Every structure is written in C-alpha cells, then in structure tokens.
Amino acid sequence: MDSYDEKILRMLMANARATWSDLASSIGLSSPAAADRVRRLEEKGIIKGYGVAVDPELVGYFCTAFVAVTLERAELRSDFLHLIDCLKEVQECHHIAGDYDYLLKVRCINTKDLDRVISSGLKSLPGIRTRTTIVLNTLKESTRLPLDQVHPEKGE
Amino acid sequence: MDSYDEKILRMLMANARATWSDLASSIGLSSPAAADRVRRLEEKGIIKGYGVAVDPELVGYFCTAFVAVTLERAELRSDFLHLIDCLKEVQECHHIAGDYDYLLKVRCINTKDLDRVISSGLKSLPGIRTRTTIVLNTLKESTRLPLDQVHPEKGE
DNA sequence: TATGAAATGGATTGGCC
DNA sequence: GGCCAATCCATTTCATA
Numbered sequence: 074m075d076s077y078d079e080k081i082l083r084m085l086m087a088n089a090r091a092t093w094s095d096l097a098s099s100i101g102l103s104s105p106a107a108a109d110r111v112r113r114l115e116e117k118g119i120i121k122g123y124g125v126a127v128d129p130e131l132v133g134y135f136c137t138a139f140v141a142v143t144l145e146r147a148e149l150r151s152d153f154l155h156l157i158d159c160l161k162e163v164q165e166c167h168h169i170a171g172d173y174d175y176l177l178k179v180r181c182i183n184t185k186d187l188d189r190v191i192s193s194g195l196k197s198l199p200g201i202r203t204r205t206t207i208v209l210n211t212l213k214e215s216t217r218l219p220l221d222q223v224h225p226e227k228g229e
Numbered sequence: 230m231d232s233y234d235e236k237i238l239r240m241l242m243a244n245a246r247a248t249w250s251d252l253a254s255s256i257g258l259s260s261p262a263a264a265d266r267v268r269r270l271e272e273k274g275i276i277k278g279y280g281v282a283v284d285p286e287l288v289g290y291f292c293t294a295f296v297a298v299t300l301e302r303a304e305l306r307s308d309f310l311h312l313i314d315c316l317k318e319v320q321e322c323h324h325i326a327g328d329y330d331y332l333l334k335v336r337c338i339n340t341k342d343l344d345r346v347i348s349s350g351l352k353s354l355p356g357i358r359t360r361t362t363i364v365l366n367t368l369k370e371s372t373r374l375p376l377d378q379v380h381p382e383k384g385e
Numbered sequence: 386t387a388t389g390a391a392a393t394g395g396a397t398t399g400g401c402c
Numbered sequence: 403g404g405c406c407a408a409t410c411c412a413t414t415t416c417a418t419a
Contacts, residue, residue: 074288082283089245089279094412104413106387119287123245124372126277127238132230134374137323139295139332154368161375167293168366176295176362180374206327213313213322216280216372218290218336250395260396262404 074119077102079220081110086217089123126216129180136181137208140191141173145200152198162190173204230275233258235376237266238275242373245279282372285336292337293364296347297329301356308354318346329360
C-alpha cells in the first residue's frame with residue numbers, strides 16, 4: 074500500500090470502469106504495472122469487488138428504513154444471521170453496542186413491502202424485537218472511504 | 230427498463246469491470262447493443278456511477294458508527310448540510326422520522342478519530358445534539374439493490 | 386516491480402435491417 | 403433498437419532492467 078495503490082483505489086472509487094490505460098496514465102505508471110497492482114490489491118483482499126451505483130427510486134425502490142433488532146434469546150443468533158443472509162432487502166447488518174443488538178439497513182419498494190419484510194421476514198423468528206426508523210430522504214450516500222490516512226502496515 | 234436492462238444492472242452490480250463482450254454474451258445481446266443500453270441507463274440517471282468495494286479494515290479504518298442528530302433550531306439546517314457534505318468520514322446522511330432528525334453513518338480510523346469527527350466536526354455547530362451508536366462488527370454490507378421487482382414505468 | 390514493443394483480442398463506428 | 407463487419411485501440415505477454 075504505497076501512494077500508487079492509494080491513487081489506484083481513489084481512481085477506482087470514482088470510476089471502476091476506467092480502462093487500464095486511463096488508470097495507468099492518471100497515476101503515472103504503464104498499463105501492465107497498473108494492472109499488476111490492481112491484481113495484487115484484489116489478491117490481498119483490499120479490493121473486494123466492483124459495483125454499480127443504481128438510483129433506487131428510478132428502479133422502483135422508494136422506501137429505506139433502519140431496523141434495530143434485539144434477540145431475546147442467544148440461541149436465536151444463528152437463525153437470525155441466516156435469515157439476514159437470505160433477505161435481499163436487508164442491505165446491511167451491523168452488530169452494535171447499546172440498547173439493541175443489531176442495526177439493519179433495509180431497502181424496499183414501499184412501506185407495504187417493508188411491512189412484509191418485517192412481519193413475514195424478521196418476525197418469523199420467535200423472540201425477536203424490532204424498532205423501525207423510516208428514512209424520509211437520503212441526502213448523502215457514498216460507498217467511498219475517506220482514504221485520507223491509509224495505514225501502510227496493514228494489508229501487507 | 231426491460232428484462233435486458235435488469236440483467237445488465239444485475240451483471241454490473243456483481244462486477245462493474247466486466248468487459249462489454251462478457252456483459253453482452255451473458256445477457257444475450259451483441260456488444261454494441263449492450264454498450265448502447267448501458268449508455269442509455271447512464272443518461273437516464275439509473276446508473277449513477279461505478280465503484281470499488283474496499284475492505285475498510287485493510288486500509289486502516291477500524292471504526293464504524295451511526296450518529297443520530299437533532300438540530301435544536303431550524304436555522305441550523307443549511308449549515309449542517311454543508312458540514313455533512315464536507316466531512317468525508319460521513320458516508321451517509323439520512324433525514325429520518327422519529328426522535329432524531331438525521332442519521333449519519335460514519336467511518337473512521339479508530340474511536341479517537343471518531344471523537345475528533347464528532348467533537349471538532351459536528352459539535353462545531355451550536356444547537357446540535359447527537360447520540361452515537363458504535364458498530365462492533367459488520368456482518369453484511371452490500372450496495373446491491375434487491376432488484377426483484379423493477380417498476381418498468383419508472384425511469385422512462 | 387517497472388518498462389516498452391509486439392501480438393492478441395475486445396471496443397467502437399457505420400451501414401443495414 | 404439490434405446485428406454484422408471492419409477499423410481502431412486497449413490489454414496482455416514477454417523480454418529486459
């Protein structure tokens with residue numbers, strides 16, 4: 074992870090479909106060298122994959138919500154994690170400190186669809202307690218890391 | 230937005246660096262047709278961009294938190310939104326229903342860095358109240374939309 | 386690990402349906 | 403809107419440092 078790698082990550086964060094030659098010239102290396110570095114970043118697991126940012130509303134997803142979850146019995150944990158894995162509407166699942174155990178980010182078609190995910194999906198487990206926070210409007214949503222301070226000793 | 234476009238989005242969500250010919254053959258079109266469709270999806274705003282998924286911990290970001298924010302006076306709103314825009318550590322900002330006004334997702338180097346973002350960043354505004362929830366572990370984090378039910382009438 | 390040149394293969398353009 | 407064919411350009415490989 075030197076400054077070339079940082080530039081590569083920054084470039085790919087801005088446009089993952091950039092050609093190797095664009096990538097290479099923008100960071101000041103030859104194409105083979107840039108491609109080699111990207112392959113190594115992939116092998117190290119620093120680059121986990123490439124994706125596309127789709128406007129959720131333009132494809133019919135009008136409802137975003139955060140669902141805080143508490144499991145009333147510890148035995149539920151593995152069932153819960155499996156359920157989360159299967160529910161495509163659950164985009165994120167974080168184990169959190171505080172009053173609740175997990176925080177989920179859920180993306181649905183509308184509130185009726187959210188009801189389905191919560192009532193037929195999550196609540197299909199017994200001893201699960203939820204608190205849902207509806208998102209009224211999303212003002213910022215970036216998958217980019219700050220990348221101001223990359224720790225070089227990591228990822229080697 | 231017909232079934233070809235849906236397949237394109239699904240393919241790009243899985244690997245945005247796929248070549249045109251891979252993309253084309255996987256959806257059953259010729260390369261120029263596939264490239265045309267992607268260009269149209271970009272023009273319509275359905276595709277907002279392409280990105281790379283970087284492992285946060287492997288580049289030194291060990292702390293994720295959700296910060297709920299309440300603004301005590303409505304006049305703060307524009308200053309707050311400008312601040313959010315500038316703070317690179319704030320990856321997401323959602324206007325929410327409920328006890329708090331906004332929910333932020335924040336990605337930092339460590340808890341000390343989180344303290345800096347909250348104390349010197351957010352709290353630099355007067356009348357702002359926050360409640361921070363630390364993420365202990367992230368079990369799922371995908372930027373993919375479910376895309377099970379694309380509304381064809383939208384995005385035309 | 387980087388470079389440069391050669392060979393390969395994919396992307397783009399234009400004509401046509 | 404899509405296909406095919408031809409041109410053009412990017413990627414990959416290999417030899418070298």
